[in-house]
Amino acid sequence: MLVTPPARTVVDLARHGTLQDAVTAADYCLRHSMCTRDELAAEVDLVPARARGRALATTAVSLADGLSMSPAESFSRVQMFRLLVPRPRLQVSFTDEDGHVGDVDFWWEGTVGEFDGRMKYRIPAGASHYEAGRVLWAEKKCEDRLRRQTEVARWVWTDLVRPQQLLAILAEKGVRPERRSTWFDRGDQSGVA
Template identity: 65%
Template sequence: MTTPSPLIALDPGLLRLGADLRRAGIEPARAPDDWHHVRHGVWMPSAHWVGLTPDQQHAALVHAADLVRRPDRPRVVAAWSAAALWGMPRIEDWPDCVGVLSHSRRASRSGGTCPVVGPGTEPVAMQGLEVTPPARTVVDLARTGSLVSAVAAADHALRRGLCTAAELTAAVEDLPPRVAGRRLAALVRDLADPGSMSAGESLSRVQMYLLGLPRPRLQVAHTDDQGLIGYTDFGWSGVVGEFDGRVKYRIPEGADAEEAGRVLWAEKKREDRLRRQVRVARWVWSVALDRPALGRLLAGVGIRPERRSTWFDLGGPTI
C-alpha cells in the first residue's frame, strides 16, 4: 500500500553496475551492509536504499533496468512503473518488474520487464527515461490493475496538477473502442476527484462506490458559533466520515508533554464541537481495505446502500 512522505529523495545517480564496483575492488555481494542488490547487475548504497519508500524503491528498480538496457532498444516506461516515477500512490504492493509500453499482444515478461499492451503515445522525458504522460499513466493503471489503485493515482494526479480532468478524458477517448480495460478506464475517469487528499481517502471512496452507498461530499467545512471547526474527509446529511482517525492538530516533532497535551486537548474540543452537530465515523487502513467492515461501520451511523446508484447523475455516461 502507499506510504507516507519519503525520508530522503531518490537519487538514481547512486545506482552502480556490479561490474564497475568490482573493477574498483568492491565486491558488493560480500558487503550487504554497504550495498543493496536492486536487480541483476545493479546495486545501490544500502544506507540510501533503506531510507526510500516502497514507491521510490520501485522507481529505483526502473532506473536500474534502464542502466542495463541495450542502447539500441528504446523503451517507454508505463503503468505502475510510470506511476512510481510520477509519485502516484498505490494501494497494493509494488510489482517486482518494470512496466514498459508494448504494441504486441505476443510480448512476454523478459529481463525484469513486463509488457503493457496499448496504443502508442507521445512520451515525456524524465531523468533520462521515456515515460508515459500522467493521464495516459492513469488510464493504463485502470486497464491493467485494480480500480482502487487507479483511482488513487487519478486523484493524486488531479490534486497535484500532473494532469487535468480534460486530459484524463482525452486519454480515455484515445483508446480504441474495443481495447481491453476501456470501460474500467472510463469509470476511473468518472470517479476521479482532486478533493481526495490521500490514498486512504481514495480507497475509502471507491469502497463506498462498490458498496452502493450515497456519494459523499469531500473536504466538508463545519462551523459553529465559535467559528470554523474544521474540514472533514467525507460528508453526508447529518454524518461525517474521517479516514485514519486523522487529527487536524498535529503534535509537533519534539513536543514536550505539556505541548502534546495542549494539542490533544484542542483535538478533543474539536471532536466535541463536531459531534454536537453530526454523527462521526472514523476508520483506519485495515477497515478501509475490508469493504464489508467499512460498510458495517458506516451503517452504524446511518449510511446504507441506495436502491439505485446516484454517483454519476450529474455527470456524463461512462463510455
C-alpha cells in the same frame, strides 16, 4: 528518460492495475494540477472501445476528485462506490459559534465521515509531553464541536480492507447503501465497470 504524461499514466494504471490505484493516482494528479479531468477523459477516449481495461479506466476517471486529500480517502471512496453507499461531498467546511471547526473528509446530509490515519495525531519530533497532549486535546475538541452538529463516522485502514466493516460503521451513523449506484448520471455510461 522518456515518460508518459500524467493523464496517460493514470489511464494505463486503470487498464492494467486496480481501480483503487488508478483513482488514487487520478486524485493526486488532479489535486496537484498535473492534469485536468478533460485530459483524463481524452486519454480514455484514445483507448479502443473493446480494449482490455477501458471500462475500468472510464470508471476511474469518473470517480476521480482533486478534493481527495490522501490515498486512504481515495480508497474509501472506491469502497463506498463498490458498496453502493451514496456519493459523499468532499472537504465540506464546518463552523460553529466559535468559528471554523474544520474541513471534513466526507459529508452526507446529517453525517460526517472521517478516515483516521496516524498523521492526524502526529506529534512533532522532540515534542514535550505537554505539546503531545495539546495535539490530542485539539483533535478531541474539534471532534466534540462536530458531534454537536452531526453524526461522525470514523474508520481506519483495516476497516477499508474489510468492506463490510466500513459498511457497518457508516450504517450505524445513518449512511446506508442504495439499491443501485447513483454516483453517475444515468445517461452517463462511464460508471459501468
